[in-house]
Amino acid sequence: MIDLHAHILPGVDDGPDTLDIALEMLRVAARDGITTVAATSHWCWNENALTVPSALERTERVRQAAKEAGIPVEVVPGAEVPADDETVFAALRGLLMTYANNGRYLLLEFPFHDLPPLADQTIEQLLAGGFVPVVAHPERNAVLRQQPRRLQEWMRRGALSQLTGSSLTGRFGPEVQKAACRMLSEGLASVLASDGHSPQRRPPVLSEAVSVAEKLIGREKTLEMVKELPTIILEGGIVRSEAGPAVERPRRFWQRWFGPRE
Numbered sequence: 001m002i003d004l005h006a007h008i009l010p011g012v013d014d015g016p017d018t019l020d021i022a023l024e025m026l027r028v029a030a031r032d033g034i035t036t037v038a039a040t041s042h043w044c045w046n047e048n049a050l051t052v053p054s055a056l057e058r059t060e061r062v063r064q065a066a067k068e069a070g071i072p073v074e075v076v077p078g079a080e081v082p083a084d085d086e087t088v089f090a091a092l093r094g095l096l097m098t099y100a101n102n103g104r105y106l107l108l109e110f111p112f113h114d115l116p117p118l119a120d121q122t123i124e125q126l127l128a129g130g131f132v133p134v135v136a137h138p139e140r141n142a143v144l145r146q147q148p149r150r151l152q153e154w155m156r157r158g159a160l161s162q163l164t165g166s167s168l169t170g171r172f173g174p175e176v177q178k179a180a181c182r183m184l185s186e187g188l189a190s191v192l193a194s195d196g197h198s199p200q201r202r203p204p205v206l207s208e209a210v211s212v213a214e215k216l217i218g219r220e221k222t223l224e225m226v227k228e229l230p231t232i233i234l235e236g237g238i239v240r241s242e243a244g245p246a247v248e249r250p251r252r253f254w255q256r257w258f259g260p261r262e
């Protein structure tokens with residue numbers, strides 16, 4: 001399985017404080033059957049901000065350390081980017097980390113309790129700029145829980161959505177769990193990821209959520225969400241969303257992990 005949402009870089013955000021803890025998270029992921037983890041740290045605009053070069057460097061450091069420690073998990077670059085007034089400006093100037101640095105798929109986070117007034121425009125302008133926003137855990141956003149059609153409209157235009165595994169298994173309470181199950185059943189979830197933050201409290205695991213998802217949408221569709229689609233996203237290839245049109249401009253597999261944007 002591929003986990004497209006994990007806070008694995010040490011000392012960057014509310015993920016692990018040290019490299020040892022990051023490696024422990026990767027061991028937990030490996031035991032759960034995860035073979036690739038995208039390092040999607042929070043992308044802040046403050047003085048501690050990551051940049052594309054620094055995120056690449058930090059990701060490479062963790063990847064190398066995992067390799068040296070014999071942990072069979074690949075670590076690829078990514079970021080969890082806040083959706084606000086700065087996002088489109090930064091994306092169009094190549095200042096944001098996309099998945100595998102492929103210049104295309106962007107994990108986009110909205111606040112939990114609200115949607116910014118420019119949410120629709122942000123999605124639209126990113127799409128117009130050649131990016132594919134992957135909306136992080138829509139089931140955890142109060143507005144999208146109430147108005148799932150809003151998410152559906154974004155997906156119809158070409159955006160994707162990432163459901164968090166522990167939402168499905170009930171970690172965030174019954175309301176979020178119910179919304180997650182409904183979004184999954186209604187085709188409003190493109191990929192399933194862990195949003196892991198730590199080895200124990202919020203571990204980077206997917207197997208339990210996969211079992212829940214299999215009961216709701218079947219094995220084949222569930223595996224698509226943790227294998228096929230994440231692979232295509234990291235490749236920068238074409239994802240055909242049930243709720244939206246295919247997106248063009250295929251890229252070669254793993255081609256741009258550490259290379260510059262085109």
Ligand SMILES: [Fe+2]
Pocket residue numbers: 005007080195
């Ligand atoms: Fe996250």
